[in-house]
Amino acid sequence: xxxxxxxxxxxxxxxxxxxxxxxxxxxxxxxxxxxxxxxxxxxxxxxxxxxxxxxxxxxxxxxxxxxxxxxxxxxxxxxxxxxxxxxxxxxxxxxxxxxxxxxxxxxxxxxxxxxxxxxxxxxxxxxxxxxxxxxxxxxxxxxxxxxxxxxxxxxxxxxxx
Amino acid sequence: xxxxxxxxxxxxxxxxxxxxxxxxxxxxxxxxxxxxxxxxxxxxxxxxxxxxxxxxxxxxxxxxxxxxxxxxxxxxxxxxxxxxxxxx
Numbered sequence: 149x150x151x152x153x154x155x156x157x158x159x160x161x162x163x164x165x166x167x168x169x170x171x172x173x174x175x176x177x178x179x180x181x182x183x184x185x186x187x188x189x190x191x192x193x194x195x196x197x198x199x200x201x202x203x204x205x206x207x208x209x210x211x212x213x214x215x216x217x218x219x220x221x222x223x224x225x226x227x228x229x230x231x232x233x234x235x236x237x238x239x240x241x242x243x244x245x246x247x248x249x250x251x252x253x254x255x256x257x258x259x260x261x262x263x264x265x266x267x268x269x270x271x272x273x274x275x276x277x278x279x280x281x282x283x284x285x286x287x288x289x290x291x292x293x294x295x296x297x298x299x300x301x302x303x304x305x306x307x308x309x
Numbered sequence: 310x311x312x313x314x315x316x317x318x319x320x321x322x323x324x325x326x327x328x329x330x331x332x333x334x335x336x337x338x339x340x341x342x343x344x345x346x347x348x349x350x351x352x353x354x355x356x357x358x359x360x361x362x363x364x365x366x367x368x369x370x371x372x373x374x375x376x377x378x379x380x381x382x383x384x385x386x387x388x389x390x391x392x393x394x395x396x397x
Contacts, residue, residue, distance in 0.1 A: 193396040195349055196360065200367050200389055202346045206338050207371045 239264045244284045263288075314347045315340055321354045322361065331365045338368060363392055 189197060243262040262271045318339050322332045342350060353360045370388055375381040 189393060190396065192353070192356075193393045195353055196363065196396060197389075197393060198346065199350055199353065199360070199364055200392070202342055203338055203364060203368055204371060206341050207368060 238287065241284055241286050241288060242269070311344060311347075314344065314351065317351055318347070318354075321351070321358070325358060325361045327361060327365055331369075334368060334372075335361065335365055367392070 241261055241263055243260075245260045247260060260271055262269060315336075319336060322335060325332070327335070339347070339350065350360075367385075367388060370385045373381070374385060
């Protein structure tokens with residue numbers, strides 16, 4: 149049943165080699181995280197985890213989205229529960245700071261906001277284009293996801309009040 | 310993956326009780342495994358042929374993932390936790 153699988157034209161083979169290079173990089177990046185995931189697992193379970201991570205890297209084609217979320221879930225066992233724990237609230241922007249791009253052309257300027265949520269002060273980076281009109285002392289309603297150790301808090305500002 | 314490793318994997322798949330479609334799906338992914346992982350996979354299958362069924366289920370779940378649906382991700386996550394805890 150597998151007789152036709154490896155019959156490709158030279159052009160197809162070149163493309164396949166390029167794709168394999170990209171995929172190997174994607175696998176490598178995910179496997180670098182694998183060592184921290186496998187703490188406490190038996191040797192066999194560790195190898196199977198490695199196989200599953202490899203399958204992930206090779207099947208989740210939208211890599212920047214897919215593997216990003218995947219890594220988060222793998223690295224933090226309660227990541228899903230954390231994602232579900234969305235806090236809705238409203239509050240005041242205590243501080244707003246503008247940060248210049250470090251490498252103009254490669255990254256973007258951004259704002260960091262300091263907000264008070266349920267008595268807790270949090271800070272988050274936000275995209276300049278969305279939040280440039282938000283000012284200090286302004287009342288906003290927002291959603292807040294605590295992403296734990298896998299990334300800074302994420303704030304989605306719903307509306308100005 | 311080197312041709313000789315791929316041939317060995319195909320032989321293992323031929324011996325398995327997976328459906329023809331599942332076998333072809335696995336070959337399409339296995340053929341892109343880096344060499345180190347391919348060797349490890351052959352070792353694992355040599356010890357326990359059920360690994361092919363585990364990986365086939367895992368592959369199907371991942372192919373069906375809807376990136377916008379948390380429940381879809383949770384299915385994969387739960388499947389992997391279950392596999393690892395049953396083996397560990």
